Amino acid sequence: MSTTIWIILAGALATYLTRIGGHVVLSRFEKIHPRVDAGLRAVPAAVLTAIVAPYAAFFGVAETLTLAIVAVLALFLPALPVFALGWACILGLRYLIG
Amino acid sequence: MQFTKLEFKSGAVMAIPMVLAAAPFGALFGALAVKNGMSVFESFLTSAVIFAGASQMVGIELFGANVAPWLIVLSIFAVNFRHILYSAVTGRYMTHMTFAERYTAFFFLVDPLYAMMEEKHDSGRQISFAWMMGAGVSFWVVWQIATLIGAIFGNLIGNPEAVGIDFLLPIYFLSIVMGFRKRNNWAVIVITSGAAAIIAYHYIGTPWHVTIGALAGIFVAAIIGLPKDAKLVAE
Structure with a gap:
């Protein structure tokens, strides 16, 4: 099998482990340490922010502006309209700014 | 509880709006996967x-950047880490299920299904295996169709x-x-991760900015x- 297939299968196993992990492991403990709990909850926001941040900082004016607009729009609109407007933004701003 | 068609249907119907909202992202994944070097079958x-949107997107991003396989798998695991919290909570709603039912249902525990389970649990109704499968299978089937459409269409996109x-x-x-x-x-986490990722991106390079920032x-x-x-999990 190719490396790609192995990556996919390993990714699938890793994902399934997260989906049973909480039930299998955490439910055995009466209490999770509060700091561990706080750290665990921070994971999704921390990972996704870390991925996005360089796009906001290093990729150009149109890109920075688009992400700023998306951040504001997300305060008022659900995910799908935000996504559509963000897409329109990057197209429009790239056209205008170049 | 018996597996009933009615329960299955009820889960599927309740999932419809969120299934439709997720579909474009399935197509987006398919298109990006092909663009980043995967075959249609692999995507x-x-x-x-x-079967986890955000982690698939992160995976394909790193795959396209020729990052080491173990790091791709680790990143998928990291992005899906929140599911550990979901399963810790929802496992308590699933104690009446058999072992096989519970561990089948966990495979389908995507973010919107977790939200649906909290909503149903909040209203005091029991969460049946059939109901979970109705919702979960709907998400899964539409996700596959959307991915295929995106992957096939993505081949036609010349300059992204x-x-x-x-x-x-x-x-x-x-x-x-x-x-x-x-x-x-939230604000402290976002500011810290964002600043750390930008510094790491500049001084160390990609993809370490993800690990360091997170x-x-x-x-x-x-x-x-x-x-x-x-x-x-706060709403």
Whole structure:
């Protein structure tokens, strides 16, 4: 099998482990340490922010502006309209700014 | 509880709006997967067995950048880490299920299904295996169809920059991050992770900015801690 297939299968196993992990492991403990709990909850926001941040900082004016607009729009609109407007933004701003 | 068609249908119907909202992202994944060097079959397989939108997007991003395989798998694991919290909570709603039912249902535990389970549990009704499968299988089937459409259509897209496709992932991820804004310590986590990632990107390089940025945010969140009345996953 190719490396790609192995990556996919390993990714699938890793994902399934997260989906049973909480039930299998955490439910055995009466209490999770509060700091561990706080750290665990921070994971999704921390990972996704870390991925996005360089796009906001290093990729150009149109890109920075688009992400700023998306951040504001997300305060008022659900995910799908935000996504559509963000897409329109990057197209429009790239056209205008170049 | 018996597996009833009615329960299955009820789960499927309740899932419809969220299934439709998720579908474009399945198509987006398919298109990006093909653009980043996967075959149509491989992109389909990814959606079929991983079945977790955000982590698939992160995976394909790193795959396209020729990052080491173990780091791709680790990143998928890291992005899906939140599911550990979901399964810790929902496992308590599933104690009446058989072992096989419970561990089958967990495979389908995507974010919107978790939200649906909380909503149903909140209203005092029992969560049946059939209901979970009705919702879960709906998500899964539409996700596969959307991925295939995206993967096939993605082959036809010549220059992704011209149509802005290269920038759709950051937009999508940022909207997810913004969706978390009412959670505990959100602003501090985002500012810390963002600043650390930018510094790491500049001085060390990609993809280490992801690991370093994420760890910085997690570390700060652990230092600050949580208020005593914090919910497991805040809405």
